[in-house]
Amino acid sequence: MRDFDEKNITEAVVDRFQSTPDPRLKTIMTSLVRHLHDFVRDVELTTDEWYVAIDFLTRTGQICSSTRQEFILLSDTLGVSMLVDAVNHRMPKGATETTVQGPFYVENPPEFPQGFDISRGLKGEALFVSGTASSAQGGALPHAVVDVWQSDTDGYYDVQRTDLSEPTLRARFRADAQGRFFFWSILPSAYPIPHDGPVGQMLVATGRHPWRPAHLHFMISAPGHEKLITHVFVQGDRYLDSDAVFGVKNSLIREYLREPPGVAPDGTKMERPWRRLNYDFCLKSTAT
Amino acid sequence: MRDFDEKNITEAVVDRFQSTPDPRLKTIMTSLVRHLHDFVRDVELTTDEWYVAIDFLTRTGQICSSTRQEFILLSDTLGVSMLVDAVNHRMPKGATETTVQGPFYVENPPEFPQGFDISRGLKGEALFVSGTASSAQGGALPHAVVDVWQSDTDGYYDVQRTDLSEPTLRARFRADAQGRFFFWSILPSAYPIPHDGPVGQMLVATGRHPWRPAHLHFMISAPGHEKLITHVFVQGDRYLDSDAVFGVKNSLIREYLREPPGVAPDGTKMERPWRRLNYDFCLKSTAT
Numbered sequence: 001m002r003d004f005d006e007k008n009i010t011e012a013v014v015d016r017f018q019s020t021p022d023p024r025l026k027t028i029m030t031s032l033v034r035h036l037h038d039f040v041r042d043v044e045l046t047t048d049e050w051y052v053a054i055d056f057l058t059r060t061g062q063i064c065s066s067t068r069q070e071f072i073l074l075s076d077t078l079g080v081s082m083l084v085d086a087v088n089h090r091m092p093k094g095a096t097e098t099t100v101q102g103p104f105y106v107e108n109p110p111e112f113p114q115g116f117d118i119s120r121g122l123k124g125e126a127l128f129v130s131g132t133a134s135s136a137q138g139g140a141l142p143h144a145v146v147d148v149w150q151s152d153t154d155g156y157y158d159v160q161r162t163d164l165s166e167p168t169l170r171a172r173f174r175a176d177a178q179g180r181f182f183f184w185s186i187l188p189s190a191y192p193i194p195h196d197g198p199v200g201q202m203l204v205a206t207g208r209h210p211w212r213p214a215h216l217h218f219m220i221s222a223p224g225h226e227k228l229i230t231h232v233f234v235q236g237d238r239y240l241d242s243d244a245v246f247g248v249k250n251s252l253i254r255e256y257l258r259e260p261p262g263v264a265p266d267g268t269k270m271e272r273p274w275r276r277l278n279y280d281f282c283l284k285s286t287a288t
Numbered sequence: 289m290r291d292f293d294e295k296n297i298t299e300a301v302v303d304r305f306q307s308t309p310d311p312r313l314k315t316i317m318t319s320l321v322r323h324l325h326d327f328v329r330d331v332e333l334t335t336d337e338w339y340v341a342i343d344f345l346t347r348t349g350q351i352c353s354s355t356r357q358e359f360i361l362l363s364d365t366l367g368v369s370m371l372v373d374a375v376n377h378r379m380p381k382g383a384t385e386t387t388v389q390g391p392f393y394v395e396n397p398p399e400f401p402q403g404f405d406i407s408r409g410l411k412g413e414a415l416f417v418s419g420t421a422s423s424a425q426g427g428a429l430p431h432a433v434v435d436v437w438q439s440d441t442d443g444y445y446d447v448q449r450t451d452l453s454e455p456t457l458r459a460r461f462r463a464d465a466q467g468r469f470f471f472w473s474i475l476p477s478a479y480p481i482p483h484d485g486p487v488g489q490m491l492v493a494t495g496r497h498p499w500r501p502a503h504l505h506f507m508i509s510a511p512g513h514e515k516l517i518t519h520v521f522v523q524g525d526r527y528l529d530s531d532a533v534f535g536v537k538n539s540l541i542r543e544y545l546r547e548p549p550g551v552a553p554d555g556t557k558m559e560r561p562w563r564r565l566n567y568d569f570c571l572k573s574t575a576t
Contacts, residue, residue, distance in 0.1 A: 001529055002536040004367070006374035012534060013367035019495035028337065029494060031330045033366055039323040040371050043316050050372045054359045061349010061359075071342045071349075078321055079292070079301035083328050084338045086294040206317060207307035241289055246300060248290040 010037040056198055063197045067159040069103040073199040076100055076245035077208075089226075095136035095284040099247040101229045102217065104157040109147055111172040115266050117184035118171045120164075124153040124186025126274040127256065128264050133179040133220050136282040140179030141222035144283075147172050148183070149217045155191025182266060187256060187275050188214045190239050203244070210244050213237035215252075218281065225283035232279045254279055298325040344486055351485045355447040357391040361487040364388055364533035365496075377514075383424035383572040387535040389517045390505065392445040397435055399460040403554050405472035406459045408452075412441040412474025414562040415544065416552050421467040421508050424570040428467030429510035432571075435460050436471070437505045443479025470554060475544060475563050476502045478527050491532070498532050501525035503540075506569065513571035520567045542567055 004012050013033045020026035039045075045053075060070045075081045081100045089098040112118070133144035149170035151157055158168040175181045192210035195203060203210050215231035233240060233248060235255040240248050257276045264270055292300050301321045308314035327333075333341075348358045363369045369388045377386040400406070421432035437458035439445055446456040463469045480498035483491060491498050503519035521528060521536060523543045528536050545564045552558055 002538055004370055004374070004534050004537075006371060009367050009371050009374065009534060016496055016530075016534075017494050020493070021495060022493070025493060028331050028333070031327055035323045035327040035330070036366060036368060037371055039319055040368060040375060042319045042323070044375050045316070045372055047372060047376050049316065050363070050369075054357070054363065057345065057359045058349050058352045058357070061346050062352065064346045064350065069342070069346070071345045075338070075342065078324060079297050080324060080328060081338075082292055083294060083297050083325055084333055084335060086292070086297065087328060087332050088335050205308070205310070205313060206305050207309060208304055242304075246292050246297060246304075249292075250290055 006041060010034060013037070056202075060198045068194065068197075070194075070197050070199055072103040073193055073197075074202075076102065076193070076247075077199055077203065079246045082246045085229075089284075091284055092136055094282055096228055096230055096281045097249045097251050098229055099231050099249060099252060100245055101219070102245070104159060105147075105149060105217070105219065106159065106167065106170060109149070109170045109172045110167050111174065112183070114173055114176070114182055115184065116171065116173075118148065118169055119152075119184070119186040120166065120168045122152055122168060122186060126270065126272070127185045127187050128182065128266070128268075128274060128276045129185060129216065130180070130182040130265065130277070131279045131281060133175050133181070133222060133281050133283065135222075135225060135285055137285045137287075140177075141225065141283060142175065142177045142179055144175040144179055144181075144220055144222040145172060146175060146181050147217075147219040147221075148185075150185065150188040150215070151191050153186060153189055155189040160194070184268075185216075188216055188234065190214045190237055193244055208244065209242065211239045212243055212245060213239035213248060215247075216277070218279075220281055220283060222283055224287060225285055228281060228283050230281075232277065294329060298322060301325070344490075348486045356482060356485075358482075358485050358487055360391040361481055361485075362490075364390065364481070364535075365487055365491065367534045370534045373517075377572075379572055380424050382570055384516055384518055384569045385537045385539050386517055387519050387537060387540060388533055389507070390533070392447060393435075393437060393505065393507065394447065394455065394458060397437070397458045397460045398455050399462065400471070402461055402464070402470055403472065404459065404461075406436065406457055407440075407472070407474040408454065408456045410440055410456060410474060414558065414560070415473045415475050416470065416554070416556075416562060416564045417473060417504065418468070418470035418553065418564075418566045420568045421463050421469070421510060422568065422570050423510075423513060423573055425573050425575075428465075429463065429513065429571060430465045430467055432463040432467055432469075432508055432510040433460060434463060434469050435505075435507040435509075436473075438473065438476040438503070439479045441474060441477050443477040448482070472556075473504075476504055476522065478502045478525055481532055496532065497530065499527045500531055500533060501527040501536060504565070506567075508569055508571060510571055512575060513573055516569060516571050518569075520565065 017029045063070045133141040158164050173181045195210040214234040220228045233253045305317045351358045421429040446452050461469045483498040502522040508516045521541045
């Protein structure tokens with residue numbers, strides 16, 4: 001086939017994918033081509049704008065490294081990550097809502113015993129975190145695997161800092177036989193997503209700020225249940241209504257309670273004020 | 289705003305672009321978000337598929353270099369480049385049709401006098417190229433700038449070879465006072481687009497071949513006229529109907545005439561058979 005114009009080229013490209021062996025890939029490529037072409041026709045993208053897009057995508061790929069994922073940031077800031085999350089997690093009543101994983105999770109974090117302090121001595125307001133893992137269909141999830149990660153007081157994750165020699169503010173815990181877990185940390189801070197690259201340039205050009213409200217990340221796994229990836233946001237944060245990645249859900253906001261000096265739930269004597277967070281997570285069964 | 293779901297997130301993201309200072313950028317981002325979200329909803333993209341997409345885009349960016357542009361290849365193979373070309377070049381009757389620029393153009397090629405042999409001694413079937421540059425509104429375009437570039441007999445461009453010390457099979461010529469130009473080269477070959485990277489993997493996974501029919505590239509500029517970027521394809525090539533980048537137009541196909549040994553138009557004595565191509569290019573006026 002020859003002589004494609006702005007009207008007939010889309011079906012010509014779709015036709016070219018007709019021999020795709022995997023039917024799911026064929027569906028995806030066909031839909032991608034249709035929507036991508038509709039976008040180009042819709043805005044009548046100019047050649048110069050196309051060059052800007054090619055350059056933007058190239059720089060977005062080139063700034064990626066083992067500790068930075070700019071395409072995830074792009075997906076997050078365009079609301080695509082939250083949309084994918086929503087499409088894949090139509091949760092039954094009672095199940096904890098999900099939100100974006102974000103770019104800072106590291107596979108297989110170090111496992112620690114309950115009660116461990118994941119701040120590793122970093123400065124910050126002490127935070128005691130407790131929670132439970134249970135099934136949305138009822139019943140505790142014994143020995144659930146609970147991965148946690150968070151920003152420090154200045155809003156940075158360990159992978160963004162060059163001065164830390166070991167994983168910090170990230171860990172794996174294992175719930176007890178009743179699905180309970182607890183650990184120590186420091187209060188997370190609101191932070192701007194990395195904005196010194198192409199995604200930051202996009203935010204500046206469109207008059208958007210790069211901030212995310214303070215939160216703890218949780219990834220909880222248990223047999224027979226969908227892996228739960230979510231945050232618990234800090235109530236009162238100024239960015240709850242303008243999260244740069246559209247991740248906030250009311251059900252995921254909790255008060256990180258201020259406690260006076262005294263004895264913490266695990267018996268630790270606290271000489272200064274500290275904070276306390278509890279969240280009970282409910283996982284969706286894979287059986288339904 | 290909080291609690292976005294698969295229905296309301298699109299307008300929430302669009303709202304976030306309302307403060308974009310540049311109205312054109314606002315239009316583009318708004319349309320991009322709507323079409324991208326429609327795609328995700330349409331195929332109900334899974335989280336695993338999203339990861340594959342993030343990884344694909346990242347690798348596409350990372351393989352780019354000063355001599356390789358994988359995102360242009362991706363745009364080309366999805367028909368986006370030809371669509372952008374079509375939207376931006378609605379040509380008046382009589383104007384030469386356009387096609388993709390492709391990833392192998394190098395800015396400011398070396399300028400040579402008419403009649404120069406751009407093959408620089410590379411093996412191949414000798415080719416005499418002549419043509420004219422004129423306005424689609426009538427009249428020659430004196431001293432038009434004519435950039436040409438092409439593949440070698442094995443289907444490679446100079447930037448893909450490590451054994452060449454100077455620009456080869458690419459050059460800039462300047463038409464004479466009557467808009468005429470001519471030069472020597474060798475017959476271009478059909479070639480696969482670079483397919484050892486992410487785009488090649490996409491083609492394999494979708495049962496597509498990476499070949500482009502043989503062609504010469506032309507980029508012609510003259511005052512008061514739109515820059516013309518096009519190819520002249522070799523009639524009879526087996527890939528004319530399945531060009532990997534959808535670039536073929538019937539008006540751009542010419543017979544590269546076989547000539548017996550003898551005297552070429554510029555007086556060169558040819559001891560072996562040679563080829564001859566003529567193409568008269570008509571540029572669109574910017575005045576309309």
